[in-house]
Amino acid sequence: MILNPAKRELLAAELLEAEGLSPEGRSLTKDAMRRLCRNKAAVVSIVVLVLLILVAFLGPYFIPHNYEDPDWAAFRAPPSWEDGHYFGTDPNGRDLLARVLYGTRVSLAVAFVATLVSVVIGVLYGAISGYFGGRLDSIMMRFVDIMYALPYILFVILLMVIFGRNVYLLFAAIGALEWLTMARIVRGQTLSLKHREFVEAARASGQKPLKIITKHIIPNLVGPVVIFAALTVPEIIATESFLSYLGFGVQEPLTSLGTLIAEGTDAMESMPWLLAFPAVFLVSLLLSLLFIGDGLRDAFDPKDR
Amino acid sequence: MTDQTQKDVLLELKDYSITFKTPDGDVKAVSNMNLTVRRGERIAIVGESGSGKSQTFLGIMGLLAKNGQTSGQALLEGRDVLALKPRELDKVRGKDMAMVFQDPMTALNPSLKISRQLTEQLEIHRGFTAKAASIEALDMLKRVGIPDPTRRFNLYPHELSGGMRQRIVIAMALLTKPKLLIADEPTTALDVTIQAQILDLFNDLTAEMNTALLMITHDLGVVAGLADRVAVMYAGNIVEEAPVDELFEKPAHPYTAALHAAIPRPDQDVDDLVVIPGRPPNLQHLPKGCNFSPRCPKVQDDCIDRPPQLETLAPQHCAACFHPFPRREELLTHA
Amino acid sequence: MLDQNTPGQTLLKVENLTTQFEIEAKSFFRKPTMLTAVNDVSFELKEGRTLGIVGESGCGKSTLGRSILQLIRAQKGRVVWQGKNLLDLTPEQIRLARRDMQIIFQDPIASLDPRMTVGDIIAEPLTVFEPKLSRAQRLERVQEIMAAVGLVPEMINRYPHEFSGGQAQRIGIARAVITRPKLIVCDEPVSALDVSIQGQVITLLRKLRKEFGLTLIFISHDLSVVRLISDDVLVLYLGRIVEAGDCATVFSAPAHPYTQALFSAAPIPDPKLARQRSRIRLQGDPPSPMNPPPGCPFQPRCWKSTDICRTQMPPTELVRQGQSAACYHMDRPPEA
Numbered sequence: 001m002i003l004n005p006a007k008r009e010l011l012a013a014e015l016l017e018a019e020g021l022s023p024e025g026r027s028l029t030k031d032a033m034r035r036l037c038r039n040k041a042a043v044v045s046i047v048v049l050v051l052l053i054l055v056a057f058l059g060p061y062f063i064p065h066n067y068e069d070p071d072w073a074a075f076r077a078p079p080s081w082e083d084g085h086y087f088g089t090d091p092n093g094r095d096l097l098a099r100v101l102y103g104t105r106v107s108l109a110v111a112f113v114a115t116l117v118s119v120v121i122g123v124l125y126g127a128i129s130g131y132f133g134g135r136l137d138s139i140m141m142r143f144v145d146i147m148y149a150l151p152y153i154l155f156v157i158l159l160m161v162i163f164g165r166n167v168y169l170l171f172a173a174i175g176a177l178e179w180l181t182m183a184r185i186v187r188g189q190t191l192s193l194k195h196r197e198f199v200e201a202a203r204a205s206g207q208k209p210l211k212i213i214t215k216h217i218i219p220n221l222v223g224p225v226v227i228f229a230a231l232t233v234p235e236i237i238a239t240e241s242f243l244s245y246l247g248f249g250v251q252e253p254l255t256s257l258g259t260l261i262a263e264g265t266d267a268m269e270s271m272p273w274l275l276a277f278p279a280v281f282l283v284s285l286l287l288s289l290l291f292i293g294d295g296l297r298d299a300f301d302p303k304d305r
Numbered sequence: 306m307t308d309q310t311q312k313d314v315l316l317e318l319k320d321y322s323i324t325f326k327t328p329d330g331d332v333k334a335v336s337n338m339n340l341t342v343r344r345g346e347r348i349a350i351v352g353e354s355g356s357g358k359s360q361t362f363l364g365i366m367g368l369l370a371k372n373g374q375t376s377g378q379a380l381l382e383g384r385d386v387l388a389l390k391p392r393e394l395d396k397v398r399g400k401d402m403a404m405v406f407q408d409p410m411t412a413l414n415p416s417l418k419i420s421r422q423l424t425e426q427l428e429i430h431r432g433f434t435a436k437a438a439s440i441e442a443l444d445m446l447k448r449v450g451i452p453d454p455t456r457r458f459n460l461y462p463h464e465l466s467g468g469m470r471q472r473i474v475i476a477m478a479l480l481t482k483p484k485l486l487i488a489d490e491p492t493t494a495l496d497v498t499i500q501a502q503i504l505d506l507f508n509d510l511t512a513e514m515n516t517a518l519l520m521i522t523h524d525l526g527v528v529a530g531l532a533d534r535v536a537v538m539y540a541g542n543i544v545e546e547a548p549v550d551e552l553f554e555k556p557a558h559p560y561t562a563a564l565h566a567a568i569p570r571p572d573q574d575v576d577d578l579v580v581i582p583g584r585p586p587n588l589q590h591l592p593k594g595c596n597f598s599p600r601c602p603k604v605q606d607d608c609i610d611r612p613p614q615l616e617t618l619a620p621q622h623c624a625a626c627f628h629p630f631p632r633r634e635e636l637l638t639h640a
Numbered sequence: 641m642l643d644q645n646t647p648g649q650t651l652l653k654v655e656n657l658t659t660q661f662e663i664e665a666k667s668f669f670r671k672p673t674m675l676t677a678v679n680d681v682s683f684e685l686k687e688g689r690t691l692g693i694v695g696e697s698g699c700g701k702s703t704l705g706r707s708i709l710q711l712i713r714a715q716k717g718r719v720v721w722q723g724k725n726l727l728d729l730t731p732e733q734i735r736l737a738r739r740d741m742q743i744i745f746q747d748p749i750a751s752l753d754p755r756m757t758v759g760d761i762i763a764e765p766l767t768v769f770e771p772k773l774s775r776a777q778r779l780e781r782v783q784e785i786m787a788a789v790g791l792v793p794e795m796i797n798r799y800p801h802e803f804s805g806g807q808a809q810r811i812g813i814a815r816a817v818i819t820r821p822k823l824i825v826c827d828e829p830v831s832a833l834d835v836s837i838q839g840q841v842i843t844l845l846r847k848l849r850k851e852f853g854l855t856l857i858f859i860s861h862d863l864s865v866v867r868l869i870s871d872d873v874l875v876l877y878l879g880r881i882v883e884a885g886d887c888a889t890v891f892s893a894p895a896h897p898y899t900q901a902l903f904s905a906a907p908i909p910d911p912k913l914a915r916q917r918s919r920i921r922l923q924g925d926p927p928s929p930m931n932p933p934p935g936c937p938f939q940p941r942c943w944k945s946t947d948i949c950r951t952q953m954p955p956t957e958l959v960r961q962g963q964s965a966a967c968y969h970m971d972r973p974p975e976a
Contacts, residue, residue, distance in 0.1 A: 027757075028754055028799065028801065197745045197746075197747055197751035198750065198751050198753040198754075200711060200745070201752075204711060204738060204742060204743045205742075206735050206739060207764065215753075215756075216753050219755040220753070353836060354805075452923075467697075468925050497861065497905045498696065498901055498922045498926075500905065501904075505921065526907030526908060526909040527907050529907065529909050529914040530908075530914035530915060550911050550912065553909065564836065567835050569842075569862075569868045570864055571863045571867065571891075571903060572903075578842060578843055579839060580836075580839040580840050582840070585836075600836075
């Protein structure tokens with residue numbers, strides 16, 4: 001018996017179903033997230049990072065001391081369970097646990113603010129420069145070159161003079177310096193994207209240039225941008241620590257991980273806990289961010305592994 | 306089999322399979338393939354993308370991706386190349402069998418001069434001195450039809466056109482006088498007029514050097530003028546194998562027939578285009594019966610139940626189908 | 641010069657179109673080096689007809705298609721479309737004209753934005769040209785067109801990478817026809833597809849051409865595919881038209897040596913014929929468009945070339961009714 005065409009189509013449809021093709025599509029981002037979830041190091045890092053964030057932002061409400069008031073009964077106290085100074089106190093009698101938590105909070109906030117600023121400026125600047133090309137591109141990129149050539153620390157000191165009193169503004173400004181590399185990466189990606197056929201197809205469909213940038217170019221930059229941003233966060237935390245160490249960063253009594261480590265190094269021999277606890281926090285924060293960045297890179301570019 | 310025919314056999318695939326391990330499960334790219342290549346014979350392996358035609362021979366050359374695994378036997382002059390150690394395989398690869406790829410640039414090192422790439426082969430595999438090697442290499446360049454070979458000898462690959470590069474790659478492959486030349490879509494990236502030149506070159510050189518040629522291609526048209534025998538692959542299996550004239554005149558498997566009828570012809574006006582409905586199956590979810598059954602105009606209940614095996618229909622002609630031999634008119638009514 | 645005598649309204653007229661690329665930027669010391677990809681091309685296209693453009697890689701066929709659509713700006717000549725010369729229009733005016741002229745690409749998957757769903761991809765031209773449509777109306781139009789190109793409407797929320805090449809090309813075709821354009825440039829739409837799928841796409845294009853009254857420009861390197869779908873054909877070599885005419889005439893009696901060589905080199909899926917026929921063996925490669933040979937572009941590879949071919953570009957002449965070629969030594973019909 002020969003099957004009729006209708007039965008043959010039914011057969012083909014059954015096969016399609018067997019391939020597990022549900023009507024809901026799997027987007028590339030969902031695919032990437034699925035791959036990320038299979039990466040053990042990245043998953044552990046995400047858990048660590050989430051815990052650190054929760055502890056830093058909720059922790060202070062559950063501990064007996066706050067970060068700025070000295071405990072007159074305990075100066076330079078080593079860690080102990082009895083008096084509630086679980087991480088000990090500093091030379092001014094302030095609770096180290098509270099200060100570490102607060103410092104983590106400041107470091108994280110500063111890093112995310114700076115990264116956000118650098119991503120927004122860098123992506124827009126790079127995409128516009130790369131997409132329009134020609135003379136506009138030359139001018140915009142020469143400006144980036146000039147900015148690169150100026151010494152970083154000099155800039156930070158200048159910004160200090162201007163924004164000295166406000167930590168978040170200072171780091172927004174640092175973000176405004178960090179965007180240079182982001183802009184270059186994005187421009188390079190845009191240059192190759194704009195010759196891809198789907199961008200040409202959008203032009204042929206009569207789409208406006210700015211719409212092409214926002215609808216086609218920028219969504220396709222998600223991979224490299226997310227990866228670079230994930231690697232920028234630890235870089236800025238390290239920069240902040242470095243600046244605070246030099247005395248340019250966060251002002252007393254506010255603190256950050258970098259400041260705490262700077263203070264801790266001074267008293268490393270007499271009060272090792274002052275160095276050890278903030279260092280453990282900083283290292284776990286940086287490592288988890290780096291692993292997440294790596295995991296994202298593998299997830300978005302599975303071919304490059 | 307008599308002693309003489311046994312001696313005649315160059316490559317023999319026995320129950321040869323390739324499996325790829327992927328996160329979503331194992332994928333069988335080639336399953337239980339049997340094929341015999343005799344000395345000096347020209348065989349074409351025809352199939353669409355995903356038919357496993359390229360993987361088959363990458364597997365023999367030991368060039369599969371890391372997650373690929375071969376099983377069965379591939380006997381080259383009686384020696385199983387699948388069982389060879391990487392070191393030994395290297396020797397066989399350079400000397401007894403050579404491969405030409407679709408994109409000549411993948412085979413050429415962009416930072417070395419043509420001369421160096423050619424002579425290196427000879428110095429390593431055949432122990433030539435530098436001077437003897439360049440004489441031999443220049444001679445080979447002449448034979449593959451490169452005009453002005455002495456000048457081109459000292460150029461870099463990017464300074465040559467696509468057709469010239471493919472000629473160089475062919476020269477490289479033939480320098481060590483291999484017994485088997487595997488060509489994987491060697492003309493797909495080239496223009497029609499250049500394709501014709503390269504096909505002529507294969508024709509002349511393999512006859513001259515008595516090299517067996519395995520031509521892997523998706524294009525039945527290319528095969529017609531070149532091959533002695535054709536094997537058609539679909540979803541990892543050989544579905545039909547026959548001498549070239551017989552395959553074109555009396556295709557037995559509906560897939561071969563449809564493929565043949567679907568090729569547009571430059572020399573004929575075709576108003577009723579034969580269309581094969583659907584698309585090749587996903588290798589991870591093959592049908593229970595014949596792989597071609599969802600697209601086949603002649604499908605019947607037994608085709609859905611169990612897969613057909615290769616059966617001999619005429620001398621040297623076998624096909625894997627329960628209901629072979631549809632005619633072109635039959636195909637048209639189903640398109 | 642092409643099909644002046646076929647009845648019907650002229651939809652598109654291309655006159656002396658020349659497209660050049662700057663391959664080495666102008667600097668203080670020297671003029672920019674220019675590559676001429678399309679050289680002095682003229683033809684006329686009547687409404688409802690399909691024009692095949694054939695040539696080998698680097699002959700400028702894709703550039704010609706894109707120059708007509710102004711995706712690449714041409715330097716000289718005229719592209720007359722709906723009474724206006726497209727070369728004179730501002731970018732904004734050209735953008736608005738795109739509603740009526742669309743393109744289908746060679747690599748079906750690469751021409752679809754990987755981060756958009758199929759529904760959004762197909763709807764994009766609608767959002768540009770008919771922004772007043774409600775969401776529901778737009779969805780209806782998208783589903784209607786998906787059915788017309790043979791896609792199941794349930795696929796609307798899938799992403800391009802989940803499709804095979806043939807299906808992806810259907811999506812590209814749906815996007816091109818959704819605004820009901822008059823002209824579609826098909827740039828090698830089937831060369832990236834398997835033989836069994838090629839036929840499906842050609843059949844679909846033929847069907848849509850009839851249903852929507854489309855005029856097509858079908859660019860391909862493959863003579864056989866062009867023969868399946870075209871009414872007229874242009875043969876391009878090194879940016880110039882070497883032969884043009886209606887398909888039946890050109891395919892039955894090619895006049896220009898290059899066209900003859902192309903036919904002779906095209907593989908024929910018939911072993912006996914393939915062995916019998918005498919091939920014209922062309923020597924060498926097409927010359928680089930960066931330094932074209934003097935005179936006729938085909939002259940260095942041509943077995944008929946004489947002194948005059950090496951000094952002067954042959955003029956385009958009528959061979960017979962419905963066929964013209966540019967060659968001093970072309971095969972002319974016997975004098976009547």
